[in-house]
Amino acid sequence: MKKDIKINIHHITRVEGHGNVVIDIKKGVIKDLRLEIVESPRFYEAMLRGRKYDEAQHIMSRICGICAVSHTSASLKAIEDAMGITISKQATFLRKLAFHGEMLQSHILHLYFLVLPDFFRVGSIVPLAASHPDAVKRGLRLKKLANEICYTIAGRHIHPISLFPGGVAYTPKESELRALRKRLEESFEDLEATLELFKTFKIPEYSEKREYLSLKEEGEYALYSGKIQSTQKYSAKPKDYRKLIKESIAPYSTAKHTKSKKGAYMVGALARLCNNFNQLSYRAKKAAKELSLTAQSFNPFMNNAAQLVESFHCTEDAIKIIDKLLSAGIKKEELKKPKKFGTGIGIVEAPRGILFHEYTINKDGIVTDANCIIPTAQNLQMIEEDLRGFVPTILSKPKDEVVKNIETLVRAYDPCISCSTHIMDVSFV
Amino acid sequence: MKNRNKPKVAFFSFTCCEGCQLQVLSCEDELPDMLSLVDIVNFREAIDEKRDDYDIAFIEGSMSRTHEIEEVKKIREKAKIVVALGACSATGGLNCLKNRFPMEEVQRVVYGDKAKKYKHFDTIPARPIDAVIPVDYYIHGCPITKSEFLHVLKSLLLGKKPEIPNYPVCVDCKMAGNVCVFEKGMTCVGPVTRAGCSAICVTYGCICWGCRGLVDDPNIAAHEDTLKRYGLTVDGVLRSFDLYGGWGRHKIS
Numbered sequence: 001m002k003k004d005i006k007i008n009i010h011h012i013t014r015v016e017g018h019g020n021v022v023i024d025i026k027k028g029v030i031k032d033l034r035l036e037i038v039e040s041p042r043f044y045e046a047m048l049r050g051r052k053y054d055e056a057q058h059i060m061s062r063i064c065g066i067c068a069v070s071h072t073s074a075s076l077k078a079i080e081d082a083m084g085i086t087i088s089k090q091a092t093f094l095r096k097l098a099f100h101g102e103m104l105q106s107h108i109l110h111l112y113f114l115v116l117p118d119f120f121r122v123g124s125i126v127p128l129a130a131s132h133p134d135a136v137k138r139g140l141r142l143k144k145l146a147n148e149i150c151y152t153i154a155g156r157h158i159h160p161i162s163l164f165p166g167g168v169a170y171t172p173k174e175s176e177l178r179a180l181r182k183r184l185e186e187s188f189e190d191l192e193a194t195l196e197l198f199k200t201f202k203i204p205e206y207s208e209k210r211e212y213l214s215l216k217e218e219g220e221y222a223l224y225s226g227k228i229q230s231t232q233k234y235s236a237k238p239k240d241y242r243k244l245i246k247e248s249i250a251p252y253s254t255a256k257h258t259k260s261k262k263g264a265y266m267v268g269a270l271a272r273l274c275n276n277f278n279q280l281s282y283r284a285k286k287a288a289k290e291l292s293l294t295a296q297s298f299n300p301f302m303n304n305a306a307q308l309v310e311s312f313h314c315t316e317d318a319i320k321i322i323d324k325l326l327s328a329g330i331k332k333e334e335l336k337k338p339k340k341f342g343t344g345i346g347i348v349e350a351p352r353g354i355l356f357h358e359y360t361i362n363k364d365g366i367v368t369d370a371n372c373i374i375p376t377a378q379n380l381q382m383i384e385e386d387l388r389g390f391v392p393t394i395l396s397k398p399k400d401e402v403v404k405n406i407e408t409l410v411r412a413y414d415p416c417i418s419c420s421t422h423i424m425d426v427s428f429v
Numbered sequence: 430m431k432n433r434n435k436p437k438v439a440f441f442s443f444t445c446c447e448g449c450q451l452q453v454l455s456c457e458d459e460l461p462d463m464l465s466l467v468d469i470v471n472f473r474e475a476i477d478e479k480r481d482d483y484d485i486a487f488i489e490g491s492m493s494r495t496h497e498i499e500e501v502k503k504i505r506e507k508a509k510i511v512v513a514l515g516a517c518s519a520t521g522g523l524n525c526l527k528n529r530f531p532m533e534e535v536q537r538v539v540y541g542d543k544a545k546k547y548k549h550f551d552t553i554p555a556r557p558i559d560a561v562i563p564v565d566y567y568i569h570g571c572p573i574t575k576s577e578f579l580h581v582l583k584s585l586l587l588g589k590k591p592e593i594p595n596y597p598v599c600v601d602c603k604m605a606g607n608v609c610v611f612e613k614g615m616t617c618v619g620p621v622t623r624a625g626c627s628a629i630c631v632t633y634g635c636i637c638w639g640c641r642g643l644v645d646d647p648n649i650a651a652h653e654d655t656l657k658r659y660g661l662t663v664d665g666v667l668r669s670f671d672l673y674g675g676w677g678r679h680k681i682s
């Protein structure tokens with residue numbers, strides 16, 4: 001179909017932060033296509049300079065309300081790497097537990113609040129509360145439990161408190177962990193019902209081969225540690241991340257764009273799943289099968305399915321971690337003290353993908369330099385490439401349908417725009 | 430409850446992490462009731478609808494760009510009641526850490542030497558919204574607490590003035606049964622910071638960072654002396670107050 005269409009979606013809704021999509025099509029050919037990130041830049045890397053090392057995780061958590069535990073964790077790992085701190089086994093388990101809480105909270109929020117309305121063709125979860133009250137209540141129950149994992153370990157989810165350089169500053173009671181474990185077990189019923197619901201939704205047919213980048217770890221589905229792995233058969237140690245990822249600024253975006261040595265790449269739930277499929281938990285693999293998700297899935301819309309599969313994995317793994325903590329016995333522990341100063345790197349898998357923090361800390365414990373690469377910024381180039389590939393396939397539809405489809409594609413990436421607008425030192429293209 | 434007279438509520442977001450809006454969405458038990466009492470007409474993070482006829486505007490985020498000031502002024506014109514939602518909006522919050530440096534410098538550090546060529550990297554010293562518009566009520570904290578948000582919303586719906594604590598975090602901390610951080614060999618700004626958070630940061634093993642801003646009439650000089658007595662250097666004292674108090678200290682017009 002050779003038609004002229006101008007699309008200008010101002011402030012896409014049901015995504016975190018402010019973004020616009022501008023597409024200009026002349027005679028069926030895309031002349032211009034931009035995902036404009038118009039979020040106000042916040043300059044965290046600059047702001048952190050001159051602050052004390054044990055304030056860094058507190059400050060950097062505030063990069064994002066949704067991924068606060070991830071930013072805190074990456075920050076702590078960077079601080080601890082720079083200062084020669086190795087935290088205890090118990091502290092690692094507690095941090096991983098909080099991490100699962102965040103992953104669940106973020107995925108559930110996305111699936112129920114932001115994605116579900118698209119499938120029912122309504123503008124938000126509000127009308128669904130009347131038309132599909134059971135689904136909405138289920139979403140709220142799952143989200144509440146996810147939040148409560150974080151409350152139990154870290155005091156709260158948005159800007160966790162107890163996750164501190166040297167370990168975890170609060171010791172949960174065994175009774176709290178037992179209560180949490182029971183509720184996690186009970187939540188499989190809600191997850192199964194979620195799976196039944198999402199299985200009925202028709203996913204747009206659009207599949208393009210792409211490079212996925214994520215962490216990969218021996219012996220577990222990598223979320224909290226590991227090496228950097230590409231599906232293009234190369235990998236790198238954490239300290240070499242700068243060799244792998246090149247950043248540039250775009251004249252229409254306050255978030256930087258990134259490329260790997262192969263070009264645009266995708267990060268997030270689908271990328272993790274394709275890199276680490278065999279390490280998923282039992283129920284997660286089963287859910288993947290039911291959703292027809294494999295390690296060779298190249299449909300970006302399937303990112304939502306991958307989030308649901310990971311929700312099963314995180315719930316099962318959280319139960320395993322609680323069992324390990326309970327069988328070892330929870331003890332009150334002192335925070336480990338710094339042994340040196342220098343530069344450190346912290347890499348974790350945030351809900352939206354691989355997240356890098358790097359700090360330099362001087363002999364007085366003051367941060368002199370900081371550098372972060374955010375998942376959503378890494379996905380921007382790929383979202384644009386997907387729009388270029390996807391939009392021509394839907395041009396026969398009425399314009400408002402085209403707009404809705406575009407929004408659904410952008411939303412499938414679960415972009416977190418506030419997060420993405422304060423990246424680091426730049427190489428200009 | 431008849432639907433047609435439901436008050437219309439809008440949520441807006443400026444320079445921030447959107448964590449305070451997210452706290453609103455985290456009121457899982459109360460959301461269904463909330464939706465039966467008010468019409469939410471603007472909440473970009475969660476709903477498609479965008480309408481301009483609202484009675485109450487909850488505004489999160491600081492002002493850090495000139496166009497944000499224009500936008501917030503328009504919101505003020507339309508809303509009957511404006512509530513600052515969270516530290517960034519109420520006191521400037523962490524964003525004001527940026528104000529310690531010249532704006533050209535922060536731009537260059539993050540986006541590189543050529544950043545000044547592009548207008549979309551422009552930034553002004555961060556400030557709370559009451560630096561540019563009158564604000565009716567404040568919900569403090571980084572992030573806000575769910576209970577305080579619900580308390581303020583309920584009060585406004587009942588036509589009452591919401592009560593916000595004006596005593597120091599130390600009171601909350603004692604009620605929570607915490608050991609004072611000064612006795613544990615650490616220091617904090619709790620004695621001059623506005624309570625209302627149940628001293629949750631101390632309960633979970635940390636210190637009060639001061640996110641809820643100062644109480645009215647704080648005795649800063651006395652607390653500075655206390656911090657020095659407990660071993661903080663002059664720099665350390667300044668840093669303690671700077672984290673969330675940057676707007677007061679580095680005010681730039």
